[in-house]
């Protein structure tokens with residue numbers, strides 16, 4: 001693998017090459033210009049709501065070689081057991097700037113993966129807490145709450161079937177990127193689905209929509225149906241599924 005120090009040395013050499021037309025220096029940093037820079041939008045009509053100062057767009061990838069070299073040296077101290085390195089925000093910002101180059105863009109993806117994993121872990125936690133809460137309040141109280149929540153929603157979005165208690169009491173606050181899965185909170189068991197978890201489920205639902213298999217049933221309804229199909233099981237009550 002190419003060591004970071006060698007890569008930075010190569011970038012410095014390339015930047016000093018007079019024939020390199022797409023590289024300019026900007027203060028202490030090197031700027032690799034985009035081949036097709038984004039157009040700068042004109043200012044809006046003065047005195048209207050469109051009278052906004054247009055944002056300056058980056059012209060390319062900014063490489064602060066000094067900050068990157070320093071950050072690499074600091075990281076190397078810990079990496080090679082030579083003490084504790086100290087990374088400053090300037091080092092991290094320089095790394096993020098470098099990662100903006102179209103041939104890299106790894107850090108953003110890693111960060112998105114971390115956000116997704118964290119949202120999924122939180123969702124598992126929310127579900128198990130809602131299940132425990134549902135167990136604690138019991139069927140009668142759950143049904144009473146479902147009845148109380150049966151009045152028309154005063155919120156912008158409708159209520160949907162809750163994936164934990166299966167009552168139609170999951171108050172949607174908004175939807176995922178595909179408009180398939182809502183985020184919000186259940187008025188019976190308090191299960192809360194975050195926007196990130198909704199995005200993840202929405203993507204899975206989008207993929208499932210490409211398949212012709214029937215939609216899955218709420219796990220609690222499946223469990224009850226199996227129990228009731230067995231001899232000696234109690235008859236189903238009102239709160240036994242989607243209503």
Ligand SMILES: [Zn+2]
Nearest residue numbers: 162165186189
């Ligand atoms: Zn619920």
